[in-house]
Amino acid sequence: MTEFNYESLFAPRAPISRRGENRNAKYDFAVAYPDPDTLPLAGLADAVRVALEREGRDLAYYPVTAGYPPLRELVADKLRRDRAMDVSVDDIILTSGSGEAINMLIQSFTEPGDVLLTEEYVYLGTMRQMRLWGAEVVSVKCDDQGIIPDALAATLQAQAAAGKRVKFLYTIPTFQNPLGWTMTLERRQQVLEICQSSGVPVLEDDCYVDLRFEGDDVTSISSLDDTGQVLYVGSMSKIIAPGMRMGYLVAPESVRERASSFKSGGVNQFAALAIEEYLRNQMYEHIDDENQALRVKRDAMLAALGEHFGNRATWSRPEGGLYVWLTMPEGTDLAGFQEQSFQEGVGYYNGAMFSPEGNGANMARLCFGHPTAETVSAGIAELASIFERNGIFAR
Numbered sequence: 001m002t003e004f005n006y007e008s009l010f011a012p013r014a015p016i017s018r019r020g021e022n023r024n025a026k027y028d029f030a031v032a033y034p035d036p037d038t039l040p041l042a043g044l045a046d047a048v049r050v051a052l053e054r055e056g057r058d059l060a061y062y063p064v065t066a067g068y069p070p071l072r073e074l075v076a077d078k079l080r081r082d083r084a085m086d087v088s089v090d091d092i093i094l095t096s097g098s099g100e101a102i103n104m105l106i107q108s109f110t111e112p113g114d115v116l117l118t119e120e121y122v123y124l125g126t127m128r129q130m131r132l133w134g135a136e137v138v139s140v141k142c143d144d145q146g147i148i149p150d151a152l153a154a155t156l157q158a159q160a161a162a163g164k165r166v167k168f169l170y171t172i173p174t175f176q177n178p179l180g181w182t183m184t185l186e187r188r189q190q191v192l193e194i195c196q197s198s199g200v201p202v203l204e205d206d207c208y209v210d211l212r213f214e215g216d217d218v219t220s221i222s223s224l225d226d227t228g229q230v231l232y233v234g235s236m237s238k239i240i241a242p243g244m245r246m247g248y249l250v251a252p253e254s255v256r257e258r259a260s261s262f263k264s265g266g267v268n269q270f271a272a273l274a275i276e277e278y279l280r281n282q283m284y285e286h287i288d289d290e291n292q293a294l295r296v297k298r299d300a301m302l303a304a305l306g307e308h309f310g311n312r313a314t315w316s317r318p319e320g321g322l323y324v325w326l327t328m329p330e331g332t333d334l335a336g337f338q339e340q341s342f343q344e345g346v347g348y349y350n351g352a353m354f355s356p357e358g359n360g361a362n363m364a365r366l367c368f369g370h371p372t373a374e375t376v377s378a379g380i381a382e383l384a385s386i387f388e389r390n391g392i393f394a395r
């Protein structure tokens with residue numbers, strides 16, 4: 001029997017996704033996972049039992065589209081307390097990870113040819129979705145304090161002069177993925193002012209904000225705005241686990257109404273019950289434990305880079321999050337060498353993958369979240385010796 005052929009039926013927009021099984025190198029700094037040893041499994045097991053005894057029979061119903069109200073209440077409390085945001089339970093939609101929230105917004109705003117602005121290097125999942133929906137993704141130059149205001153103003157002007165519509169600026173202002181920096185308060189204010197005067201909304205992706213193990217919090221861009229021009233997404237992936245698939249969107253009603261139409265129903269109620277019960281009792285204690293572990297790993301990575309890379313590269317020194325950004329001398333081809341390095345035992349993602357314009361082949365993102373501190377040290381030593389024996393340092 002010949003198999004049915006779907007080829008002529010696919011929507012032209014539907015790309016082929018070859019994201020199947022995860023491949024892991026022996027030392028893997030490419031993946032952006034948390035450490036399985038720091039997942040709160042016992043606490044979640046207790047929480048799920050308590051929550052099911054109390055409300056398990058409600059799993060017989062489909063959840064409301066905005067998601068389990070007590071968890072939205074908990075998120076609203078947290079955002080008021082930690083991010084100085086003036087939000088209530090009704091401003092929040094729970095989503096299947098913050099990725100879904102970002103996708104819902106991209107779909108709500110983008111027509112093919114529209115411009116969406118991002119930082120100079122940007123989270124791959126967002127860039128992929130922007131392109132899927134036909135956006136032209138344009139980056140704005142950054143330094144280690146965040147988006148450079150003059151560059152933002154110039155980019156907006158250039159897009160207007162070219163007759164392009166900029167639908168929003170997407171920013172990850174805290175522990176940026178992949179660059180690792182946190183945008184300063186002054187920059188946040190300047191970026192917001194420029195966007196306000198140009199009528200361009202800001203989509204603030206704050207998914208790493210709780211992973212601070214050093215330095216002081218910087219308030220959310222959302223808290224600096226009282227016009228509803230900042231859309232905000234957050235995630236439980238970094239404070240509980242990506243496998244829970246829970247995130248949230250905070251937006252004005254007009255945006256929530258549109259964005260909700262791209263959602264196929266409320267989030268997983270089983271996960272929502274467990275997360276709410278767990279976080280209500282143990283959120284900050286767990287975040288502290290997690291951050292202590294992350295700090296040790298960050299320190300291990302910085303020390304190993306100092307020892308094995310010395311003055312042959314530069315790298316960022318993040319105060320939180322999961323990433324160190326490595327910069328090798330101009331002309332070094334970490335993009336071309338990535339697969340070879342993986343085959344020889346060390347995984348990284350090269351900078352060009354994160355750049356809308358394909359820049360940064362001499363740069364790489366190194367994630368220290370998943371391996372133990374000992375493995376981080378050994379892996380960086382191994383990366384240096386792979387570079388050494390393949391002549392990467394010499395270029």
Ligand SMILES: Cc1ncc(COP(=O)(O)O)c(C=O)c1O
Binds near residue numbers: 096098099172235
């Ligand atoms: C900056 C950023 N935003 C959003 C996400 C999506 O995360 P999730 O859908 O698990 O909340 C990620 C994932 O790594 C990320 O790095």
